[in-house]
Amino acid sequence: MSSGQRIGIDVWSGLLLAIFGAAGVWLALDLRLGTAINMGPGYFPLLVFSCLILLGIIIAVRGLQTVQEPFGWPLWRPILFITSALLAFWLLVEPAGFVVASSSLMLISIRAQRRLTWFQSIIFTAIAVLFTTLLFVTALKLPFALWPSFS
Amino acid sequence: MIDFFSDLWLGLSVAFLPANLLACFIGALLGTLIGVLPGLGPTATIAMLLPITFGLPVESSIIMLAGIYYGASYGGSTTAILVNLPGEASSVVTAIDGYAMARQGQAGAALSIAAIGSFIAGTFGTLIVAAMSPSLTKVAVSFGPAEYFSMMVLGLLMSVILSHGSVLKSVAMIFVGLALGIVGTDINTGVTRLTFGVSGLMDGIGFVTVAMGLFGVTELIRNLEERQRDGDVELAKVSTLIPTREQLKASAGAVCRGSLLGSFLGVLPGAGPTLASFAAYALEKKVSSKPQMFGKGAIAGVAGPESANNAAAQTSFIPLLTLGLPTNSVMALLIGALIVQGVQPGPMVIKNQPELFWGLIASMWVGNLMLVIINLPLIGIWIRLLKMPYHFMYPVILLLCAVGAFSLGNNDVDVLLIACFGVFGYFLMRAGFEPAPLILGFVLGPMMEENLRRAMTMSFGDPTTFFTRPISLGILLFTAAAVILMALPSLRSKRQDVFSEEES
Numbered sequence: 069m070s071s072g073q074r075i076g077i078d079v080w081s082g083l084l085l086a087i088f089g090a091a092g093v094w095l096a097l098d099l100r101l102g103t104a105i106n107m108g109p110g111y112f113p114l115l116v117f118s119c120l121i122l123l124g125i126i127i128a129v130r131g132l133q134t135v136q137e138p139f140g141w142p143l144w145r146p147i148l149f150i151t152s153a154l155l156a157f158w159l160l161v162e163p164a165g166f167v168v169a170s171s172s173l174m175l176i177s178i179r180a181q182r183r184l185t186w187f188q189s190i191i192f193t194a195i196a197v198l199f200t201t202l203l204f205v206t207a208l209k210l211p212f213a214l215w216p217s218f219s
Numbered sequence: 220m221i222d223f224f225s226d227l228w229l230g231l232s233v234a235f236l237p238a239n240l241l242a243c244f245i246g247a248l249l250g251t252l253i254g255v256l257p258g259l260g261p262t263a264t265i266a267m268l269l270p271i272t273f274g275l276p277v278e279s280s281i282i283m284l285a286g287i288y289y290g291a292s293y294g295g296s297t298t299a300i301l302v303n304l305p306g307e308a309s310s311v312v313t314a315i316d317g318y319a320m321a322r323q324g325q326a327g328a329a330l331s332i333a334a335i336g337s338f339i340a341g342t343f344g345t346l347i348v349a350a351m352s353p354s355l356t357k358v359a360v361s362f363g364p365a366e367y368f369s370m371m372v373l374g375l376l377m378s379v380i381l382s383h384g385s386v387l388k389s390v391a392m393i394f395v396g397l398a399l400g401i402v403g404t405d406i407n408t409g410v411t412r413l414t415f416g417v418s419g420l421m422d423g424i425g426f427v428t429v430a431m432g433l434f435g436v437t438e439l440i441r442n443l444e445e446r447q448r449d450g451d452v453e454l455a456k457v458s459t460l461i462p463t464r465e466q467l468k469a470s471a472g473a474v475c476r477g478s479l480l481g482s483f484l485g486v487l488p489g490a491g492p493t494l495a496s497f498a499a500y501a502l503e504k505k506v507s508s509k510p511q512m513f514g515k516g517a518i519a520g521v522a523g524p525e526s527a528n529n530a531a532a533q534t535s536f537i538p539l540l541t542l543g544l545p546t547n548s549v550m551a552l553l554i555g556a557l558i559v560q561g562v563q564p565g566p567m568v569i570k571n572q573p574e575l576f577w578g579l580i581a582s583m584w585v586g587n588l589m590l591v592i593i594n595l596p597l598i599g600i601w602i603r604l605l606k607m608p609y610h611f612m613y614p615v616i617l618l619l620c621a622v623g624a625f626s627l628g629n630n631d632v633d634v635l636l637i638a639c640f641g642v643f644g645y646f647l648m649r650a651g652f653e654p655a656p657l658i659l660g661f662v663l664g665p666m667m668e669e670n671l672r673r674a675m676t677m678s679f680g681d682p683t684t685f686f687t688r689p690i691s692l693g694i695l696l697f698t699a700a701a702v703i704l705m706a707l708p709s710l711r712s713k714r715q716d717v718f719s720e721e722e723s
Contacts, residue, residue: 081650085391092398095413105680109405109412112668116397123391130387140649146443147645150436150617154638157621158631173621174614180443183610196615200622208271210626 077139078131086124092117149180166205166212170197227349230577234585239282242275243582246283247589250290253619255297255601256612258442260307262548262658263434264291266427267619269556270626277560278575282582284556288549289341289586292492292532293334293594296525297601300329308655309492309528312500316513316520323516327598328462332470332518333525334595340478340526341587344533347482348540349580352569355541359566362542364673365684369694371663371670374488374538374546376698378656389656392647396660397667399424406665407672419632426555426662428624428633430548432640433647433654435620439613440645446609460598462518470522473503477526485531488538491547492528499527533583540576541566544663548655551662 096117102108153176160169174193178184184192204210233239249271253264268287272280292309299305300317313333320329362370379389402413403423414420462470480502481495503523504513513520538544543565545551557564562575569576594601624633644654678684685691 077650081652085395088395088398092413099410099412100408103680104675104682106676107407107672109408109410112671113398113401113412116394116401116664120391120394120398123387123394127387127391142440142645142649143444143447145447146440147642150440150443151638151642153614153617154436154621154634154641157625158634158638161625161634162631170618170622173618177614177617178610180613181446181610183608192611192614196618200615200618204622204626208274210270210622211629212625 076131076134076136078134078136079128080139082124082126082128082131084124085127086121089117089120089122089124092120146180149176153177153180161212163216165215165217166201167197167214168216170200222353223350226353226573226577227581229573230349230579230581233278233574233578234282234581239279239578239582240585242279242283243286243585244589244593246272246286246288247290247586247594248286250287250292251294251297251590251594251597251601252290252604253616254291254294255604256294256616257298257302257304257605257609258438259291259616260295260305260310260434261288261291262307262430262552263438264294265549265552266430267435267616267623269427269552270623272556273559273626277562278578280560281553281557281575281579282585284553285579285582286586286589288532288553289583289590290594292529293337293590294601296333296337297330297598298605300333300521301326301602301605307493309496309532310525312496312524313521313528315500316515316517319514319516320518320521325466325516327460328466328518329521330598331460331462331595332466332522334591336470336474336477336522336526337529338587338591339474340481340530341533342584343478344482344485344530345580345584345587347530347534348536348583349577351486352537352540352576352580355537356566356569359541362566362690363688364670364677365688365691366694367542367544367670368667368674369685369691369698370488370538370542370544371667373694373698373701374544375656375660375663376702377488378547378659380701385651388652392652392654392656393660396657396662397664399429399657400661400664401668406669417632419630422628423665424636424661425627425633426551426658427627428636429640429661430552430658431620431624432637433644433658434548435616436637436641437644437648437654439617440641441648442609443613460595466518469518472506473499473519473523474526476502476506477523478530481527481530482534484527485534486537488544488546491535491550492531493547495527495531496524499523529587536580536583539564540568540579544666545659548658551658554662 093114096110096113099110100108101110101114153173156176157169157173160172171193174196175189178189205212205214249268250264253259253267254261265287272283275283295305295307295310296313299310299314300321303314303318305311305314317329320326375393379386402420404411404421411421477499480499484495484498485491500520500523503519504510507519535546535550538546539550539554545554554564562568620637621634624637625631627633647654674684685695
């Protein structure tokens with residue numbers, strides 16, 4: 069492990085956990101704590117988030133004591149296109165309806181790999197959207213608006 | 220004894236209603252269809268297909284889910300054997316010898332043995348469930364909040380023992396799960412907690428949303444990345460499905476041992492199919508006259524674990540049906556589905572809804588049967604599906620996730636959430652954190668809080684109540700024993716042995 073580094077991923081993830089725990093404690097303190105006999109809404113969250121701070125610190129400290137492999141950064145293409153495809157669906161499904169939302173999801177997510185040409189992508193999207201519309205909206209009657217409503 | 224058969228008969232008569240049979244068939248088919256896709260295990264598959272069961276009557280929908288579950292498990296084993304890509308931890312060991320067999324041109328035999336072994340083990344497991352559940356239900360009625368709380372502590376800690384990697388990180392994941400479970404409205408006081416004013420979060424974060432994000436979307440991203448790095452996967456050829464006489468002989472004992480071991484381990488909270496398959500593999504290696512063959516295509520190395528994980532899959536319904544406690548992520552999904560259908564899982568189900576209870580048990584068996592008589596002959600189709608280029612599959616899977624998430628509560632926030640959990644899960648994976656303890660903590664969290672509150676109120680704030688009530692004490696002692704065993708150095712190295720085998 070000659071390529072290791074001192075401040076590895078464990079230190080960072082431990083710290084993140086501790087920060088997450090601290091934020092939670094801060095939010096939980098706004099809630100009524102109550103007593104052990106009659107616990108308020110804040111009692112259990114305070115317990116859980118306090119443990120998280122503790123665990124985060126332990127993980128970070130143990131991370132400092134061991135030399136770790138460097139963190140391999142993700143390839144940006146899959147993660148970027150997959151999340152933006154979902155975000156597009158989320159943003160479009162209410163205002164623009166199922167057909168527009170699912171088509172955008174398909175077209176964006178296809179870009180996560182560079183296998184299909186634009187023309188192929190459009191054909192593939194059309195087929196997939198047609199089938200999912202028939203399955204979910206026509207057959208299973210899920211409550212989607214198909215098209216944008218201009219009212 | 221007469222009760223036993225009349226109960227089973229009641230169950231079979233429900234499961235064999237044409238509509239339910241059809242539901243089971245469609246479930247098994249769809250489950251295999253999605254489960255066979257590389258990287259998508261039963262948890263992700265069930266999460267994705269859950270919405271299609273919502274419109275059905277309660278019995279049919281649960282029966283369909285049972286079908287999906289078995290289909291997905293079987294699909295996962297198929298992928299493990301043919302392309303060495305196990306979809307879930309429980310089929311990891313199947314891949315070791317199954318893939319070795321596949322490379323020697325014996326993929327068909329491995330697949331048949333896996334299916335037949337699963338069926339026999341499943342039958343055995345079903346009988347165990349049917350025999351034990353009624354009496355256990357009577358014990359369960361005497362469970363108070365303290366016992367429930369201790370039971371959940373046991374389940375959570377067992378899930379840590381079973382996860383790969385660092386124990387500390389797994390415990391941290393449990394607490395992250397518990398923390399996420401807090402989001403929503405506090406049922407005792409009606410106060411909203413950690414919702415940040417978002418109305419879509421008032422009812423809490425849906426467990427399917429979390430599972431779909433952490434298991435479905437994360438896997439999708441990871442898969443795409445691997446393909447971008449290493450190119451497409453290679454597929455083994457399947458010639459004949461019929462195993463030779465020697466292979467049958469070699470696997471008969473393994474199937475029996477696997478069924479017994481799996482049935483026992485499946486009942487333990489937090490253990491379930493994963494532990495069962497690992498333990499069965501170790502056992503087979505130990506009793507085999509040719510242990511050097513393991514890893515190079517020993518049929519017992521496929522038969523044992525596959526039988527064990529299926530038997531365990533069956534008996535892990537026992538804690539769910541008798542106590543209403545999910546012991547692994549699949550059971551957590553099923554419990555959610557039951558709640559959506561208006562059934563509160565627990566000791567009352569057997570009394571109030573016997574058709575549902577016995578119908579579910581019988582349909583588990585029917586689901587297994589379905590796999591052998593329908594799915595196995597269809598193996599050609601599944602192989603063709605595996606050959607289908609991934610760039611045609613993943614956009615459709617993603618679309619299924621989005622539609623599924625949206626239709627859970629007609630809530631578009633859920634689509635955003637699966638994207639967030641997908642990215643979150645991806646980074647967790649890269650940092651060596653496991654998602655399984657998180658999801659269990661998430662599902663058990665609200666139940667734990669509720670039972671903790673009640674137990675403490677009943678004991679007037681005295682925390683020793685967990686140690687003074689005999690059943691609760693017993694459970695906690697068992698938990699302590701399990702933790703101590705795990706901490707022992709000799710066992711710890713063994714645990715690493717078992718888990719490192721898959722990587723080599």
